[in-house]
Amino acid sequence: MDEDERLVRAFRAGEASAFAALVIKYREPVYRFLRRMTGNHEDAADLTQEVFLRAYRSLGRFQGRCRVKTWLLRIATNACLDHRARQRDPLPLEAVAGLASPPETGPDARAERRERWRLVAEAVQALPPRQRAAVVLRLYGGYTYAEIAEIMDCSEGTVKATMFAALRKLRVVLGPLVEG
Amino acid sequence: MDGARCGLYRDRIVEAATGPVPPEVWEDLRGHLSGCPRCRAEFDAVRDVVAWLREVPEPPVPAGFWEELDRRLQRGAARRRLLAGAGVDWSKAGKAAALAALLALAALRGMPPPDETGSREVVSPAVQALLPRVAELAQAWGAGLEGEGDRW
Numbered sequence A: 001m002d003e004d005e006r007l008v009r010a011f012r013a014g015e016a017s018a019f020a021a022l023v024i025k026y027r028e029p030v031y032r033f034l035r036r037m038t039g040n041h042e043d044a045a046d047l048t049q050e051v052f053l054r055a056y057r058s059l060g061r062f063q064g065r066c067r068v069k070t071w072l073l074r075i076a077t078n079a080c081l082d083h084r085a086r087q088r089d090p091l092p093l094e095a096v097a098g099l100a101s102p103p104e105t106g107p108d109a110r111a112e113r114r115e116r117w118r119l120v121a122e123a124v125q126a127l128p129p130r131q132r133a134a135v136v137l138r139l140y141g142g143y144t145y146a147e148i149a150e151i152m153d154c155s156e157g158t159v160k161a162t163m164f165a166a167l168r169k170l171r172v173v174l175g176p177l178v179e180g
Numbered sequence B: 001m002d003g004a005r006c007g008l009y010r011d012r013i014v015e016a017a018t019g020p021v022p023p024e025v026w027e028d029l030r031g032h033l034s035g036c037p038r039c040r041a042e043f044d045a046v047r048d049v050v051a052w053l054r055e056v057p058e059p060p061v062p063a064g065f066w067e068e069l070d071r072r073l074q075r076g077a078a079r080r081r082l083l084a085g086a087g088v089d090w091s092k093a094g095k096a097a098a099l100a101a102l103l104a105l106a107a108l109r110g111m112p113p114p115d116e117t118g119s120r121e122v123v124s125p126a127v128q129a130l131l132p133r134v135a136e137l138a139q140a141w142g143a144g145l146e147g148e149g150d151r152w
């Protein structure tokens, strides 16, 4: 039995601190995922809170079929889908191209690079939630396709197809902006 | 360049463009790419996008956010009456984990444990027994975010 299983068992046995230990252990990967998913700290903070409150409510029913971290990231992914659904006007990806003129080739290379980062982050934000989740988990979280499949509750093949669609879309939108 | 074979290589292109793949997978893909300009172009395009995305640095966690999260969880939990009966004192649990980590680290290094005065009220033996990896955790905390490396 690994540490997380022991914590889950202890929580069920009434050791409330065990849940807090899980929060301390996993708050950072959960927050970092949500920060990349939402593109801003405020939404990421609200969703991190939401994820752990949802987890608290359902930890008693946690089956242990996947790891606790995977389970928390699954809750986080679903929370993002709900969050996105609440937003009135999701930004269409095509709109990103209209956000700024192509990076200037002026002397200020630092500003240029920051502008490129901003455009790339905006384009990621504009992806449909599941494509965004696949991109964020693989490229920023370093999770394997098998792990992402578990988090997203689908097959590895589906994750790769989702990833491919996302990267292709990003290439079309960002190509002219990044390459100038 | 038959379409069916190219279709089979799409997953490989995604895998190889987004992370390391086993040598035999890479050799197989490279063999196909050298004879298929369409897949070669696809691979180069995907790899470029991945490089652009990876270039965007990790946003920093604002100072004091973890403490704020503790407070928010406590408030949120109280508001929803989730903790009726057995309350989780988040700050206390944090202290408990930190203290347990310290004790374990001391034991690991063969040092006498730090003064336990007052610790028993926050560190129950149950919690201490629950954290066998605490020394590792303590090191990660000591190293700040560096302990997490590239992986969350």
Ligand SMILES: [Zn+2]
Residues within 6 Å of the ligand: B001, B005, B006, B009, B032, B036, B038, B039, B040
């Ligand atoms: Zn091909």
